Amino acid sequence: xxxxxxxxxxxxxxxxxxxxxxxxxxxxxxxxxxxxxxxxxxxxxxxxxxxxxxxxxxxxxxxxxxxxxxxxxxxxxxxxxxxxxxxxxxxxxxxxxxxxxxxxxxxxxxxxxxxxxxxxxxxxxxxxxxxxxxxxxxxxxxxxxxxxxxxxxxxxxxxxxxxxxxxxxxxxxxxxxxxxxxxxxxxxxxxxxxxxxxxxxxxxxxxxxxxxxxxxxxxxxxxxxxxxxxxxxxxxxxxxxxxxxxxxxxxxxxxxxxxxxxxxxxxxxxxxxxxxxxxxxxxxxxxxxxxxxxxxxxxxxxxxxxxxxxxxxxxxxxxxxxxxxxxxxxxxxxxxxxxxxxxxxxxxxxxxxxxxxxxxxxxxxxxxxxxxxxxxxxxxxxxxxxxxxxxxxxxxxxxxxxxxxxxxxxxxxxxxxxxxxxxxxxxxxxxxxxxxxxxxxxxxxxxxxxxxxxxxxxxxxxxxxxxxxxxxxxxx
Numbered sequence: 001x002x003x004x005x006x007x008x009x010x011x012x013x014x015x016x017x018x019x020x021x022x023x024x025x026x027x028x029x030x031x032x033x034x035x036x037x038x039x040x041x042x043x044x045x046x047x048x049x050x051x052x053x054x055x056x057x058x059x060x061x062x063x064x065x066x067x068x069x070x071x072x073x074x075x076x077x078x079x080x081x082x083x084x085x086x087x088x089x090x091x092x093x094x095x096x097x098x099x100x101x102x103x104x105x106x107x108x109x110x111x112x113x114x115x116x117x118x119x120x121x122x123x124x125x126x127x128x129x130x131x132x133x134x135x136x137x138x139x140x141x142x143x144x145x146x147x148x149x150x151x152x153x154x155x156x157x158x159x160x161x162x163x164x165x166x167x168x169x170x171x172x173x174x175x176x177x178x179x180x181x182x183x184x185x186x187x188x189x190x191x192x193x194x195x196x197x198x199x200x201x202x203x204x205x206x207x208x209x210x211x212x213x214x215x216x217x218x219x220x221x222x223x224x225x226x227x228x229x230x231x232x233x234x235x236x237x238x239x240x241x242x243x244x245x246x247x248x249x250x251x252x253x254x255x256x257x258x259x260x261x262x263x264x265x266x267x268x269x270x271x272x273x274x275x276x277x278x279x280x281x282x283x284x285x286x287x288x289x290x291x292x293x294x295x296x297x298x299x300x301x302x303x304x305x306x307x308x309x310x311x312x313x314x315x316x317x318x319x320x321x322x323x324x325x326x327x328x329x330x331x332x333x334x335x336x337x338x339x340x341x342x343x344x345x346x347x348x349x350x351x352x353x354x355x356x357x358x359x360x361x362x363x364x365x366x367x368x369x370x371x372x373x374x375x376x377x378x379x380x381x382x383x384x385x386x387x388x389x390x391x392x393x394x395x396x397x398x399x400x401x402x403x404x405x406x407x408x409x410x411x412x413x414x415x416x417x418x419x420x421x422x423x424x425x426x427x428x429x430x431x432x433x434x435x436x437x438x439x440x441x442x443x444x445x446x447x448x449x450x451x452x453x454x455x456x457x458x459x460x461x462x463x464x465x466x467x468x469x470x471x472x473x474x475x476x
Contacts, residue, residue, distance in 0.1 A: 004169045006181065009036035010089040010118075014157040015098045016061045018049050020411075022100040022201075026051055027074055028063050031154025032084050033162055040162075043084060044155040046071035061152045074105045082106070085115060089185065093136050093161060095119035096204055096228070103200055114197050116185050120161055126180045127168055136160060143167040188235035191248040198251045202228040208265035209253040210273065211245075218273035219244060223266040227253050244277045257407025257425075260454055264415060264422055267446055282324050284445050289314075289321030289393055290329060292384070298370070298377040299384055300346055303329060306443055311419040314393040318385075321393050322445050332391060340387040343367040343380065394452050396420060401436060403463035404454065414463065420448045432465065 012033040019025035026049035034041045046063070048071045058064045074081075081102070092098040095117045106113040124134040131142065136157060139145060145163040149156035168177050190196055208223040209231055224230025231251065239245055254269075256262040270278060287306045292299040299318070306322050323329040333347045344350040344367065345360035359372040370380040401418035416423040416432065421441050426432060455462070 004166075004174060005035065005037065006089070006178065008089050009034070009087060010091050011035070011085055012158045012161045013085075013090060013092040013095075013098050013102075014154045014161070015101050016063055016152065016154050017101055018051060018053050018057055020097075022097075022104040025049075025101075027101055027105055028053060028057075028061070028068055029154040030077070030081060031156070031158040032081075033155075033158045034084055034088065035162075036088075042155060042159075044158075045077055047077065048073050062150055063153075075109055078106065078109055078111065082111065082113065085113075088115070089118055089181075090115040091118045091120060091161060093120045093157070095121075096202075100201055100203070112197070114200060116187070118181055118185050120164060122184050123168070123180060124164070126184065127172055127177065139164050188232050189239065190235055191246050193247070193249045194251065199228075199231065202231055202253065203255060204228050205255050206258055206262040207253055207255040208262055208269055209251065210269060210275070211248045212250040212252070213247040213276075214249055216250060218275040219247060220277045221266060221269045221273060221275045223256075223262040225259060225262070227255070242277075257411060257413040260404065260406055260415060260450075261413060261425060263450055264425070264447075267444075267450065268422075271444070271446075281446075282328075284324040286325040287443070287445060288323055288326060288329055289319050290323075290333070290388070292318040292320075292388075296377070297381075298346060299381045301333060301348060301384075309393070311396040313395065315395040319393040320388045320391045322443075322448065324445060336387040338366050340383045341366055341368050342384055342387065343369075343371045345371050346380065346384075394420075397455070398462075398464055401465045403432075403465055404458070405463060416465070417451055420451055422447045422451065436465075 012035070014031045015027050016029035017025050017027050027047045028049050029044065029046050031044040032042070034043070046068050048068045050073060053063060053065055053068070085102075090099060096119070099115070099117050103113050121134050124131075124139060128134075128142075131138070137151075140147060140160060143164060145160050145167070147156065148159060151157070165177075187196070190199075204226050206223075206225045207227045208221060209227060210218055211220045211234075213219045222230055222234075224233075231253070234242065234245060254265050256265055269275075288303050289306055289309065290301040291304045293302045294300075301320075303326065304319070309319060310317070320332075321329065323332070330349065333342075333349055336342060337344050337347060337349065343360050344362060345352075350360055359369065360367050363369055363371055363374075368375045368380070370377060396419045401416060401423070403414035403416050405412055405414055407413050411427075413425050413427055414429070414432075415425050416435055418436070418440075421443055423438065423441065424435050426435060
């Protein structure tokens with residue numbers, strides 16, 4: 001390993017922190033290994049985070065409040081850290097974690113920070129695709145790395161990265177390792193009006209994002225299970241087919257606890273912002289449903305305004321839909337009439353009879369004759385219910401609002417839903433009363449379809465919220 005040096009100066013970085021959130025948590029230890037033509041230099045320091053270190057972090061790292069009590073604050077070492085990082089390839093394991101923490105520590109001091117980043121997790125995946133695990137413990141075991149010090153201490157873990165690079169250059173030709181590094185650190189061709197620093201903090205987490213143009217005009221809304229990957233994908237091979245990318249001036253993103261949260265965010269942003277370059281679905285200007293009303297024993301579809309429905313009774317009240325417009329509602333009946341041999345007059349697709357015309361236009365043909373008494377109302381009703389079954393408006397199956405939990409235990413969120421309406425997402429149950437007391441959002445067909453699908457997949461594995469919102473219970 002001593003004979004190999006990457007053509008560019010690099011610095012191997014590892015941090016210990018008070019938690020996983022770079023916006024909220026703080027650095028407790030920094031370990032750096034600088035590598036360049038002059039050789040290799042190691043540097044580390046404890047950092048007083050200014051906040052208590054959680055007990056489980058103390059157990060993981062061995063760093064407690066007493067150890068950092070006399071250490072410098074980050075502001076006191078910022079200049080030296082910046083000097084050691086400047087002009088070097090930033091190398092770390094799960095690099096966005098370390099890079100995000102340092103960038104936010106510098107940002108709190110009003111100092112800019114930008115570097116080209118290499119993630120050794122990605123490098124390991126690229127060079128050793130036959131292996132499933134690429135965390136640091138797996139690399140230690142797989143490559144026989146020597147742990148000289150305590151694991152989960154900054155300089156010890158940075159040293160393990162140096163050993164991993166050595167193992168990689170022993171297992172692969174130098175040119176192959178350098179080509180993999182060059183590929184993983186290649187910078188995308190960004191629009192001229194977009195500051196490259198805008199991409200620095202992009203997390204590799206689920207969420208939704210917005211590209212904005214001049215005067216913050218919304219250009220495009222997207223979502224991805226990996227925000228960084230989703231945003232950068234726009235500037236790859238597909239860039240030539242998207243001429244509006246040149247108009248991008250800004251980027252914002254919103255993290256989500258998982259795929260459902262990302263979809264909910266995307267829908268809300270699409271409806272609130274109406275971006276210029278998203279494919280436009282049909283607007284729901286005449287949101288309606290069919291309700292079957294009995295007249296002299298015969299079930300007849302009557303159009304109803306969705307806003308008037310009791311969502312807990314749609315199944316009992318024989319409601320079908322919803323539809324974005326009256327035209328869509330009529331198209332469904334028109335589509336079902338022939339294969340189910342339904343009377344178009346009963347369905348309201350044909351005007352009332354003129355004098356001397358007893359039956360509908362298809363009476364005796366595609367219509368079995370319910371309009372002239374040739375078949376019973378019960379027979380026609382049975383076929384109509386069968387035809388509409390797949391379009392039934394799902395009833396709200398809970399006594400009140402529910403929460404759909406999503407995300408890991410340490411960062412779980414609760415998506416709050418009531419009668420097919422999405423109220424919002426909370427991280428703390430104490431936020432529920434205020435959220436449920438906000439003005440009720442209007443029913444939206446796209447949210448309904450998404451949430452209905454989600455509940456069908458989950459069954460009753462949701463959190464049923466008490467009507468007082470003071471307590472909740474799990475229902476499974």
